[in-house]
Amino acid sequence: MARHAKRSPAIRSLAQRRQVNGIGITKYADGYALKVNLVEPLSVELPNEIDGVPIAVDLVGPTFPASS
């Protein structure tokens, strides 16, 4: 279900936003949720769920290659 929701037009559109960097599937209670990673806070409200799948937002900031 979460995998299906991740492919929905709403999520595909969300993934195009510049504040969003990666959407994945995370464990949530007895099921799964979609995890939306943000570089910076979104200016729009997200729905609580898409296609019955809960949405979790995580402000992870910029991502870097992990060599020193």
Next chain:
Amino acid sequence: MNFESVRALKEELLQTTLESRRPSRRVQLRRSLPWGLESEELSPVGMGAKLASPGIALGIAKSEKNGYRLAVRVQDRRDLRGPAVETINDAAAGEIDLRYTGPTMPAAGGQWHRDRCDPIRAGASLGSQPQRTTGTLGCFVEPAGGGDLALLSAAHVLAGWDRGKPGDEIIQPGWDDRNGGDVPVAELSDAVKLGSPSLEDDDCAVAQLRPGVDADPVPGLAAAAAEADEPVRKDGRTTGHTEGRVLAVEVGPLEVPYPKLGRLRFDNLVEVDGQEDLPFAAQGDSGSVVLGAPPRALGLLFAVTGRGGRNGRGVSYLAPLPRVLQTSKSS
């Protein structure tokens, strides 16, 4: 400068330039994460009262002449030429002792990760001699067509920013840890060209062990797909041995800014966070192979963030190891 002048300048800069780099307010998340956070507020990690990692620290160093100068220690290379260091340099009229220290972490188990290891083993520091890189030895692999043992790590560790060539010398420990004691242990044999625009490519490379190099592979470790919420562990050059959990699977598309290569996109990644108050990984841990429980090789670590995750200490991204082995034609 005399000692008191440097001390006064240091205090002034800590109150002004560096204070302004700290977050002025807590970031409001619209909704709490579903992992039990009690508050909807998350503190951005990075600039605490003591300029925690990644950050800039100030001190007082002896000058080459008679006197003192301002010691500036940065944990992120990008800060070496950043606006904060520029401001500090101007304020000190150029009398600074600027050094890159790398990320500062709590001591994580033994310090062998940054030392010369004989035999070489997974989790040890290594890098490319011509590309002057530092990362982590992930694991040992066998070329699919047979052949001598090779080592697996991230492409940007073994080949730099797409500049490596077959035969490049791979040293252990890596460039930042060598202290004159590095040894050539392998030669680059194959690295993914990161600049190629494909979501199917992972940041991985293999290097053939040199004859006579003693390796300590973990026998019978199979590559497998990660499952959401499963416990994981890794050994890495910077943070040593850490434990965490798979926070998300099938993550993407993820954009990562690579120096000299631009913003590269990756897909179908595994996302991991650390336990308690520790990050799972940091810069220098690239190339680490992350193991699940029961022991299976789940992914090759190649990117990190400075915040986010259940403890706010950042998340790490792994390329799924079954795919990495397919890409690198290894097993």
